[in-house]
Amino acid sequence: MQTDSYIIQVNGSVAHPKVLDVHVNIQGPNGVEKMKGRKPRWAVRASEMSKKTFNPIRAIVDTMTAVPNPNKKMIALSIGDPTVFGNLPTDGQVTRAMKEAIDSQKYNGYAPSIGYQSSREVIAKYYTCQEAPLEAKDVILTSGCSQAIELALAVLANPGQNILVPRPGFSLYKTLALSLGVEVKLYNLLPEKSWEIDLKHMESLADDKTACIIINNPSNPCGSVFSKKHLQKVLAVASRQCVPILADEIYGDMVFEEGTFEFLAPLSTNVPILSCGGLAKRWLVPGWRMGWILIHDRKEIFGKEIREGLVRLSQRILGPCTIVQGALEHIVNRTPQEFYDNTINFIKSNADLCYTTLSSVPGLCPVQPAGAMYLMVGIDMEHFPEFESDVDFTERMISEQSVFCLPATCFEYPNYFRIVLTVPEEMMIEACRRIREFCEQHYQGGEGTQDLECDK
Numbered sequence: 001m002q003t004d005s006y007i008i009q010v011n012g013s014v015a016h017p018k019v020l021d022v023h024v025n026i027q028g029p030n031g032v033e034k035m036k037g038r039k040p041r042w043a044v045r046a047s048e049m050s051k052k053t054f055n056p057i058r059a060i061v062d063t064m065t066a067v068p069n070p071n072k073k074m075i076a077l078s079i080g081d082p083t084v085f086g087n088l089p090t091d092g093q094v095t096r097a098m099k100e101a102i103d104s105q106k107y108n109g110y111a112p113s114i115g116y117q118s119s120r121e122v123i124a125k126y127y128t129c130q131e132a133p134l135e136a137k138d139v140i141l142t143s144g145c146s147q148a149i150e151l152a153l154a155v156l157a158n159p160g161q162n163i164l165v166p167r168p169g170f171s172l173y174k175t176l177a178l179s180l181g182v183e184v185k186l187y188n189l190l191p192e193k194s195w196e197i198d199l200k201h202m203e204s205l206a207d208d209k210t211a212c213i214i215i216n217n218p219s220n221p222c223g224s225v226f227s228k229k230h231l232q233k234v235l236a237v238a239s240r241q242c243v244p245i246l247a248d249e250i251y252g253d254m255v256f257e258e259g260t261f262e263f264l265a266p267l268s269t270n271v272p273i274l275s276c277g278g279l280a281k282r283w284l285v286p287g288w289r290m291g292w293i294l295i296h297d298r299k300e301i302f303g304k305e306i307r308e309g310l311v312r313l314s315q316r317i318l319g320p321c322t323i324v325q326g327a328l329e330h331i332v333n334r335t336p337q338e339f340y341d342n343t344i345n346f347i348k349s350n351a352d353l354c355y356t357t358l359s360s361v362p363g364l365c366p367v368q369p370a371g372a373m374y375l376m377v378g379i380d381m382e383h384f385p386e387f388e389s390d391v392d393f394t395e396r397m398i399s400e401q402s403v404f405c406l407p408a409t410c411f412e413y414p415n416y417f418r419i420v421l422t423v424p425e426e427m428m429i430e431a432c433r434r435i436r437e438f439c440e441q442h443y444q445g446g447e448g449t450q451d452l453e454c455d456k
Contacts, residue, residue: 053179056171057410066395072402075423075431080220082284082373082422088346090284091339097330098288098323107326113314115141115292119325123292126332127277131266138295140310143320145250145278145291150176152246152274152293155309157182157211163246164205164213166197168376168413170220170248182211186412191367191378195224199233206241212274213243215264218251221411221418222376223351223369225255228262235268244301247275250291253282253340255371256348265296272301279324281373283331284343290324347373350421350428357432362443364435375419376408383445390415396442401434 061078068074082088101107114120120139128134142148149172157163159181165173167186174184187202189195202213215234218225226234238245247264255261265273278291295307351369358366358377365378379393387393390407394417398404408416423431 049179052181053175055175057406060391060407060410064395066398068398068402069400074402074404075427076404077419077423077431078404078406080420081286082281083286085423087424088284088343088422091335093334093336094283094285094331097327100330101323101326104326107322109322111319111322111325113319114311115319116325119328122329122332127294129266132296134294140293140314141320141325142291142293143317144289145276145280146172148276148278148291148293149173149246149248151310151313152276153177153182154180154313155306156244156246161209161211163211164202166214166216168221168408168411170216171410173214189222194370195219195222195367196226196230197234199237203237203241206243210241210243212246213238214246214248216248218255218261218371220251220372221374221408222367223372223374225260225370228267231262231264231267235271238271244272247273249275250277251281251372252277254344254347254373256344256351257370260370270299272297279331282340283335288321288324290320347421350425351375353428354419354421354432358435361436361439363439373421375421376416377419379415379417381415383443385444386442390417397435397438401438403431403434
């Protein structure tokens with residue numbers, strides 16, 4: 001019996017199929033030509049990108065097994081969504097703008113992948129300043145700030161390169177970078193200096209494979225706001241190392257004292273910056289998924305290549321919601337200042353309440369925030385020896401007190417936990433009372449002592 005093995009040639013080269021070669025029986029036993037081969041087998045596997053995608057928060061929270069105390073109503077201080085409890089609705093002008101955009105029937109089709117020209121002009125005009133001028137061509141509209149960060153990372157970093165990321169820091173940076181095959185190097189923030197960057201440590205991590213430095217200001221999870229002087233030192237590091245900056249400034253308009261926040265781009269003429277922001281926090285509509293990238297490149301270091309790369313990457317999903325784009329001009333220009341002020345005053349009041357209350361709790365060390373909507377609390381683990389980690393500590397607080405705070409291991413910073421400050425005031429008061437009760441029950445050491453060094 002004569003058999004021949006067949007292989008496939010692609011572009012002139014031999015390509016071996018994943019299944020066994022098909023054999024052809026030229027002559028069957030009855031003289032009839034037959035074909036005979038191995039039956040194809042299913043071999044569907046998840047992609048390497050999906051296998052590399054890892055969210056530290058979900059990995060930790062999803063494995064928690066604590067059951068809340070059935071005798072106490074659950075208080076979740078873990079969710080970074082200001083709309084959850086209904087006490088912080090967006091302004092009527094914002095919802096009116098959306099209704100008008102829908103009723104106009106003008107925004108039911110596809111828009112350019114980077115957003116309507118008119119919508120990009122609105123954002124450019126809102127953020128432009130003499131020191132860092134912007135035009136519509138400098139704005140890429142995205143599906144939320146998270147996609148803005150994803151596109152910025154994807155256009156700046158190649159597999160095998162690295163990025164510098166704050167610790168503690170927003171977990172999405174690591175999630176996105178690892179999925180792209182990009183290494184993450186964590187630079188330290190200093191709690192004793194209100195979470196300023198350890199500049200020497202940050203600069204020591206930079207090398208010839210560093211694609212960008214991520215600066216998150218105001219900070220999630222820390223609630224810190226960097227001074228102008230500190231930001232100038234950050235820019236000096238980036239300038240010396242010739243590394244661009246990805247500035248996550250989604251909380252830029254949520255600061256407790258007017259004039260204390262500085263956008264990064266106006267402070268430098270030579271460091272190229274991709275600044276990411278969106279509607280989510282200032283306008284309290286995270287579910288509307290409207291974000292943007294502002295391209296600051298006055299020395300043309302990015303040049304056409306980065307701009308064209310962002311356009312190409314934006315074409316993967318054909319842009320953000322068109323209806324929100326249609327409402328942007330109204331949202332940005334007609335929302336009353338009183339709405340912003342009321343939001344900030346509420347969060348600041350909760351921050352002051354939480355910080356003051358927990359400062360007197362044995363074994364805890366809150367670091368006072370200056371913006372965003374978070375407060376970080378240090379745990380003196382030596383005085384809580386029955387707990388192995390901040391994860392164990394927060395799990396037990398759920399099961400005993402029905403208070404859920406995120407362990408800071410989620411942010412690569414163990415022995416702290418993060419509190420979200422957007423819950424109703426009465427809920428915040430009750431949560432702080434329960435946290436005090438929990439700590440007093442488990443604290444071991446000199447009565448009333450505070451051995452943990454912290455910002456008090």
